[in-house]
Amino acid sequence: MVKEMCYKLNKSSMLYKRLMSKHLERLNITYSQLMVLRVVNQEPGITAKEILMQMDTDKATLSGVLSRLEKNGYINRVKNVKDKRIQNIYISKGSEALCNEVSVIEKACISDLVNGISMGEAEQFLHILDRFIKNQISKIDEKF
Amino acid sequence: MVKEMCYKLNKSSMLYKRLMSKHLERLNITYSQLMVLRVVNQEPGITAKEILMQMDTDKATLSGVLSRLEKNGYINRVKNVKDKRIQNIYISKGSEALCNEVSVIEKACISDLVNGISMGEAEQFLHILDRFIKNQISKIDEKF
DNA sequence: CCCCTATAATTAGTATACAAAATAATTATA
DNA sequence: TATAATTATTTTGTATACTAATTATAGGGG
Numbered sequence: 293m294v295k296e297m298c299y300k301l302n303k304s305s306m307l308y309k310r311l312m313s314k315h316l317e318r319l320n321i322t323y324s325q326l327m328v329l330r331v332v333n334q335e336p337g338i339t340a341k342e343i344l345m346q347m348d349t350d351k352a353t354l355s356g357v358l359s360r361l362e363k364n365g366y367i368n369r370v371k372n373v374k375d376k377r378i379q380n381i382y383i384s385k386g387s388e389a390l391c392n393e394v395s396v397i398e399k400a401c402i403s404d405l406v407n408g409i410s411m412g413e414a415e416q417f418l419h420i421l422d423r424f425i426k427n428q429i430s431k432i433d434e435k436f
Numbered sequence: 437m438v439k440e441m442c443y444k445l446n447k448s449s450m451l452y453k454r455l456m457s458k459h460l461e462r463l464n465i466t467y468s469q470l471m472v473l474r475v476v477n478q479e480p481g482i483t484a485k486e487i488l489m490q491m492d493t494d495k496a497t498l499s500g501v502l503s504r505l506e507k508n509g510y511i512n513r514v515k516n517v518k519d520k521r522i523q524n525i526y527i528s529k530g531s532e533a534l535c536n537e538v539s540v541i542e543k544a545c546i547s548d549l550v551n552g553i554s555m556g557e558a559e560q561f562l563h564i565l566d567r568f569i570k571n572q573i574s575k576i577d578e579k580f
Numbered sequence: 581c582c583c584c585t586a587t588a589a590t591t592a593g594t595a596t597a598c599a600a601a602a603t604a605a606t607t608a609t610a
Numbered sequence: 611t612a613t614a615a616t617t618a619t620t621t622t623g624t625a626t627a628c629t630a631a632t633t634a635t636a637g638g639g640g
Contacts, residue, residue, distance in 0.1 A: 305449030428451040
């Protein structure tokens, strides 16, 4: 039962990334890059460390995503004067528009996904998923 | 609401892989490799194509997983005589034991994950997840 | 002011995930 | 039978995900 839940959670996650990638292809940006870009858009001058805390990912992965975002002209990184270890990240002019456009795509992507699922069921689902995730986190935090 | 579902599904999937990886580390095999090894264990002589049909993944990815499994001595690939494009895949002697050991690990991994979730809730959850996945698949199959 | 430790971020190395092209062998067709 | 279309699998190239090591900088004693 739990095993089945895990397998299907993985499958659904994979499908979601596939779906978003297909829709994002023409925008020349990846799903992960976009998630980061949005955070930067909402909080200009944010640091990598702060992004990490917001988005439970890996610092090495984030470092790569950020350099690709910069290479492709979506963001700028400015070395902080007070603390030279830190870089403040800003979204490039014109890229805010991308964030908005993506909201539209995202909506298009996720509409229909709740077909046949009632509002109450969705709430119930989220509630259980929240608990499941909480259990996963405490399980991971256990020592091995 | 749907967006929240997607985000959390992704998060949960990531957490699951993290958890399994931590437990599998000492066995010197990865989660993906193991999933494939199990299929081979259950159906000796299976082909890559057949594995693909069972495990909704990517053929290029599978190709890599198989070659690493072979490199590490977990499987053998034998060119089919009737059709030389095909390779029949067999689990190596001694690796069946690994599959069994992993079941134990998996159980250890997933126990506690349903803490605070009733049997009925889990069923409900799976039911909704099934529908969600079905919707995702038909959405992906739509033309763009 | 120097040494030590902590912190922010990048780099190196391995393993997916996936699209697209390439290989190699089989089958269908003119 | 020569050619075209298909099929099974691998290879190539790019982008994550993650661990471990490295770099550069900060800040706190002594």
